[in-house]
Amino acid sequence: MSKNQNKTGSYSFFNCIEKNFDKAARFISIEKGLLEQIKACNSVYRMHFPVKIGKEIKVVEAYRVQHSHHKLPCKGGIRYSMKVNQDEIMTLAALMTYKCAIVDVPFGGAKGGIKIDPQTISSENIEKITRRYTSELIKKNFIGPGIDVPAPDYGTGEREMSWIFDTFLSLRSGDVDALACVTGKPVSQGGVRGRKEATGLGVFYGVRELCHVKEDMDSVGLDVGLVGKRIIIQGLGNVGYHAASFFHESGAIIIALAEREGAIYNEKGLNVSKVFLHLKNNGSILNFPEAKNIEKTEKALELECDILIPAALENVIHKNNANRIKAKIIGEAANGPITPEADEILDKKGVIIVPDIYLNAGGVTVSYFEWLKNLSHVRYGRMEKKFRENVNAEFLQVIETVCKKKISIEEKKMILRGPREIDLVRSGLEDTMINGFHKICDLKKSLKIENMRTAAFVLSINKIIDSYEKLGIFP
Numbered sequence: 480m481s482k483n484q485n486k487t488g489s490y491s492f493f494n495c496i497e498k499n500f501d502k503a504a505r506f507i508s509i510e511k512g513l514l515e516q517i518k519a520c521n522s523v524y525r526m527h528f529p530v531k532i533g534k535e536i537k538v539v540e541a542y543r544v545q546h547s548h549h550k551l552p553c554k555g556g557i558r559y560s561m562k563v564n565q566d567e568i569m570t571l572a573a574l575m576t577y578k579c580a581i582v583d584v585p586f587g588g589a590k591g592g593i594k595i596d597p598q599t600i601s602s603e604n605i606e607k608i609t610r611r612y613t614s615e616l617i618k619k620n621f622i623g624p625g626i627d628v629p630a631p632d633y634g635t636g637e638r639e640m641s642w643i644f645d646t647f648l649s650l651r652s653g654d655v656d657a658l659a660c661v662t663g664k665p666v667s668q669g670g671v672r673g674r675k676e677a678t679g680l681g682v683f684y685g686v687r688e689l690c691h692v693k694e695d696m697d698s699v700g701l702d703v704g705l706v707g708k709r710i711i712i713q714g715l716g717n718v719g720y721h722a723a724s725f726f727h728e729s730g731a732i733i734i735a736l737a738e739r740e741g742a743i744y745n746e747k748g749l750n751v752s753k754v755f756l757h758l759k760n761n762g763s764i765l766n767f768p769e770a771k772n773i774e775k776t777e778k779a780l781e782l783e784c785d786i787l788i789p790a791a792l793e794n795v796i797h798k799n800n801a802n803r804i805k806a807k808i809i810g811e812a813a814n815g816p817i818t819p820e821a822d823e824i825l826d827k828k829g830v831i832i833v834p835d836i837y838l839n840a841g842g843v844t845v846s847y848f849e850w851l852k853n854l855s856h857v858r859y860g861r862m863e864k865k866f867r868e869n870v871n872a873e874f875l876q877v878i879e880t881v882c883k884k885k886i887s888i889e890e891k892k893m894i895l896r897g898p899r900e901i902d903l904v905r906s907g908l909e910d911t912m913i914n915g916f917h918k919i920c921d922l923k924k925s926l927k928i929e930n931m932r933t934a935a936f937v938l939s940i941n942k943i944i945d946s947y948e949k950l951g952i953f954p
């Protein structure tokens with residue numbers, strides 16, 4: 480057993496990312512020390528703090544890891560889960576660094592985690608824990624608009640981000656940029672329209688782009704385009720839910736959805752909004768009238784399909800089930816859903832894997848837009864919407880006069896429309912995902928790199944190297 484392997488024979492999560500990094504390093508000629516620096520986690524803050532729950536004092540374990548300071552602030556979500564541990568948070572922070580570099584988001588990677596099960600704790604107590612965690616971060620200068628900016632992740636959402644902002648503001652009263660200390664806030668609290676669905680929409684844009692490349696589709700024996708593709712989505716949290724909705728709306732067929740309690744299957748396709756309504760009313764996706772139940776949720780990953788989207792937690796595809804995976808394309812909506820051993824097995828089978836460090840970067844991309852909005856103190860589109868509409872109207876009038884033809888009211892409505900915040904956010908996200916995809920593919924081709932993951936790492940590491948080279952090393 481190598482020193483990197485634990486008793487079960489599997490690698491630690493951080494070692495998995497190091498393996499991917501090392502594969503990419505073969506394509507980069509640079510001083511070894513610089514690569515070591517890029518790989519290492521710069522700061523790890525592990526804390527324990529007491530919280531009074533009822534009459535008892537509970538000790539809570541929590542983390543904030545800043546993987547890289549080559550760009551500031553650091554950026555990354557905070558997760559609430561009983562599985563939180565130092566190795567996991569370090570790895571997720573590292574993934575954030577690579578992710579941000581790929582999509583040209585000028586942040587270093589970070590991640591936070593609190594070891595609690597939010598499903599078994601009252602919202603009052605979650606609030607207490609969140610506020611206490613935030614004050615611990617403030618004490619150690621681990622949060623701030625130019626320092627480190629958290630966001631939602633597994634088990635957290637807008638509600639928690641609001642509490643973080645409120646706690647920050649009350650301890651840093653008068654800071655005019657305080658709103659930019661956290662992203663993923665509700666729109667009424669300085670959030671940006673389109674953040675909630677951003678990761679799922681980014682996943683959709685990335686997979687759609689792949690499905691338009693004839694060469695890739697030929698290699699897995701599929702037609703070009705998303706329409707009619709059979710998709711399985713594992714995990715119906717914020718990311719899986721929105722990804723499923725966008726795929727469904729685009730004409731793809733969602734044949735199975737998997738959650739903790741089990742999965743549901745219908746080869747003719749599931750009506751995603753109906754499934755969500757069923758989930759809301761019953762607290763479970765099981766027993767959906769138009770589908771078959773699959774009791775063992777992990778079995779859903781092994782069903783025949785064109786595209787598999789793991790959108791929950793890490794390491795769900797491993798050496799023991801990789802051989803049974805029948806998907807032709809895997810889109811990593813979750814962070815690290817495939818272990819390195821499974822990656823090699825799937826690569827040999829010819830499966831196309833769209834890697835997490837590119838595919839789920841939509842969330843942090845729109846977080847970047849939110850941060851910029853908070854620092855500029857104005858809603859996107861507020862200054863130019865009406866101006867654009869007026870210019871468009873004048874333009875239309877000239878066209879009507881020159882062409883001696885009237886344009887219909889419906890057509891006019893479409894053309895006259897000035898950009899709203901949601902339009903700008905979505906088009907910015909779409910552009911980012913399309914560009915990222917083609918940069919990875921171009922590099923893969925030009926350096927003859929074996930797969931998209933390694934190409935994505937090469938792209939990302941090269942950008943970080945460039946930053947270090949231009950910055951120099953202090954002192």
Ligand code: GLU
Pocket residue numbers: 554555556557628629630631632633662814839840842843844846
């Ligand atoms: N938690 C998300 C991720 O893993 C979003 C991070 C962010 O917006 O800062 O990418």
